[in-house]
Amino acid sequence: MTTNVVIVGTGGMGREIFGIVRAINANVSDAPVWRVLGFVDDYPTESGLKLVQRLDVPFLGPSRWLAGQSPTTHVALGVGDPRWRRETDLAIQPYGLPAATLVHPAAEIGPDCVFEEGLIALGGARVTTNVIVGRHVHLNQNCTVGHDCVLGDHVSVNPLAAVSGYCRIESGVMIGTTAAVLQGRTVGRDATVGAGAVVTRDVAGATTVKGVPAR
Ligand SMILES: CC(C)(COP(=O)(O)OP(=O)(O)OC[C@H]1O[C@@H](n2cnc3c(N)ncnc32)[C@H](O)[C@@H]1OP(=O)(O)O)[C@@H](O)C(=O)NCCC(=O)NCCS
Known part of the structure; x- marks a missing residue:
């Protein structure tokens, strides 16, 4: 059909x-x-x-x-x-x-992940296991989202960014290209993580952090 x-x-x-x-x-x-x-x-x-x-x-x-x-x-x-x-x-x-939920054939979404409508996953995006994804989330090329994460509505994970296991990425967050979020961290609602940043501490909502470690 x-x-x-x-x-x-x-x-x-x-x-x-x-x-x-x-x-x-x-x-x-x-x-x-x-x-x-x-x-x-x-x-x-x-x-x-x-x-x-x-x-x-x-x-x-x-x-x-x-x-x-x-x-x-x-x-x-x-x-x-x-x-x-x-x-x-x-x-x-x-x-x-x-x-529409649109997952590129070269993307991988673990079978036990739960996502609301509107997920867009580009080629090479990988989400492993027990990840809960809100509505209209964008997973760009070659990004990874590790086990047991929760991604709120309208989150963007940009190309090559890596979200480690047990993270909480709240609604409206952008994780910049090639950024890394260490395991278990929370990135608050509407925050922006700059390209290449390494998030070692929780990030407050509606803030922008950049650099290594991200500040
Ligand atoms: C962090 C970010 C949000 C800041 O945006 P901005 O507020 O418009 O920043 P500006 O371009 O005005 O730069 C401000 C300063 O921060 C620096 N800067 C910008 N982005 C940076 C980054 N990712 N890491 C480190 N420094 C950065 C600039 O060099 C500039 O420094 P200066 O004041 O010493 O000259 C943005 O640069 C960024 O990284 N966005 C993510 C982009 C992305 O992922 N694109 C992919 C789309 S698919």
């Missing part, structure tokens, strides 16, 4: 999601799993629109295009920034459409 999906966001993340869909469809021998109806975006840039056009998929207009869609049409949030993704999630919730 093929399910329709609309990608929200014409930026890099939205177009990367299109790549995940293609990879998922290429991995099955019968009917495609997903059909991308197109992209919606309330604030598209000229370059984003040009790049979407190159993918040979229509730009459908602003997100209100989603109003009145069949309730079987799914959405995929292609918004990289966690807080902006939360806003977008809230803005489109009135349309009542389910969110």
Whole structure:
């Protein structure tokens, strides 16, 4: 069975999601799993629109295009920034459409992990065992999330970042590219961990830390 999906966001993340869909469809021998109806975006840039056009998929207009869609049409949030993704999630919730869970065939999610709708996992992302993942979490290329972690809603784990076991990463957190979070640490709601940082202590909510050790 093929399910329709609309990608929200014409930026890099939205177009990367299109790549995940293609990879998922290429991995099955019968009917495609997903059909991308197109992209919606309330604030598209000229370059984003040009790049979407190159993918040979229509730009459908602003997100209100989603109003009145069949309730079987799914959405995929292609918004990289966690807080902006939360806003977008809230803005489109009135349309009542389910969110697609899109896991690249080259990503690995442990069988006993529990995730809410909207998980996006790019190629090489790895989540091991007993990890609880909130809604619209983005796991970027080659990141790892170790055992027994809890990731809140709208978290982004950027490429090559490593979240060790027993960590708690609260809603709206961004873990920057190649950052490491040592085992058992908590990163508070809406905090940002800079690229390359090593988190050795808990991080307070709504703060930005960077460096080694992260401060
Ligand atoms: C930490 C971060 C959030 C800070 O952003 P910012 O507040 O806009 O920071 P600025 O670029 O203004 O830089 C401020 C200072 O911090 C330094 N800095 C920036 N990022 C840093 C990092 N990751 N580690 C160490 N120092 C950093 C800058 O060199 C600058 O130092 P200076 O004042 O001595 O010149 C950001 O740089 C970062 O690392 N973001 C993660 C990016 C990422 O993961 N991208 C992947 C997307 S898929």
